[in-house]
Amino acid sequence: MVNILVVDDDPEIIDLLRLDLELMGFQVDSANDGMNALKKAEAKIYDLIVLDVMMPKLDGFEVCKRIRANRASxxxxxxxxxxxxxxxxxxxxxxxxxxxYLVKPFEFQELMVRMRALFRRTGTLNKEVNAPKKDEVLSAGEMRLIPSSLEVVLNGQIIKLTPTEFEILYCLMQHVGEAVSLATILQEVWGYEADEDVRMLRVHVGGLRQKIEVNHKHPLYLQTVTNVGYRLNPVPTEIPTSL
Known part of the structure; x- marks a missing residue:
């Protein structure tokens, strides 16, 4: 059973999402403020969290940061x-x-498209259907990517990634040493026609660089290819590529 936590201070939104999600076969828990959401996220590991931004006690941005800071979640x-x-x-x-990121008001089908894209990245839908799963360990130079745990091992250090960071790195590791276009990354990672600004991708790349680079401002592994996209170098280059 896929478990989802819905967090919103509007009880009507919670009720509507709970009804629609449960009809789709998901198990749904809910919270109506940031503190309650954190307590639930610490007590149980969810397959997905739908998190409102404007809430009492703690806003969604802060809740998101704290969830990411907890290794278990x-x-x-x-x-x-x-x-x-x-x-x-x-x-x-x-x-x-x-x-x-989904802007209110939104159609439930739009939420489902984004949820399924995330489930595809994490293999969550394998709980429900016999879909192929990325269970291999990918290697590129000093990097080893472990899909089952969403981790990258670099220089003997285990680094936990978010699902999006993992999928970006997974995409680039399919094309080690090659320039991969922004359009290709957006399509492979988000799994649908992404109409967001490419800054969305750049923000995620920035977060990934902070985790894998010695100096994220002068990346050696994950380099920018001007007017194209990004390239993953299996071995650090001596001359950094600018952001």
């Missing part, structure tokens, strides 16, 4: 819900660790 997919749709708010949400 660090890789749980998070979709932020908000009435604000500016690129600044989206960047703030992604910097907090969110995997996707």
């Amino acid at each position: 660090a890789s749980v997919p998070i979709v932020l819900l908000t009435a604000k749709g500016t690129i600044e708010d989206k960047i703030r949400g992604f910097n907090a660790g969110a995997d996707d």
Whole structure:
């Protein structure tokens, strides 16, 4: 059974999402403020968290940061819900660790598309259907990517990734040493026609660099290819590529 936590201070939204999600066969828990959401996220590991931004006690950005800071829940997919749709708010949400961002009001089918894209990344739907699962360990130079735990091993250090960070790195490791276009990464990672600004991708790449690079401002592994996209180098280059 796929377990989902819905967090919103509007009881009507919680009731509507609970009804629709349970009809789809999901197990749904709910919380109506940030503190309650954190308690539930610490007590149980969910397959997905749908998290409102504007809430009492703790807003969704802070809740997201704290969930990511907890190793047990660090890789749980998070979709932020908000009435604000500016690129600044989206960047703030992604910097907090969110995997996707949905602006209110929204259609339930749009939420389902984004949820299934996240489930595809984490293999969650394998609980429900006999879908192929990425269970191999990928290697590229000093890196080893472990799909089963959403971790990368680099120089003997185990680094926990968010689902989106993992999928970006997985995509690039399929093309080690090659320039991969932004359009290709968006399609392979999000799994649908992404209409968001490419800054969404750049924010996630920035978070990934902070985890795998000695100096994220001068990346040696995950490099920018001007006017194309990104390239993963299996061995650090001597001359850093600028952001």
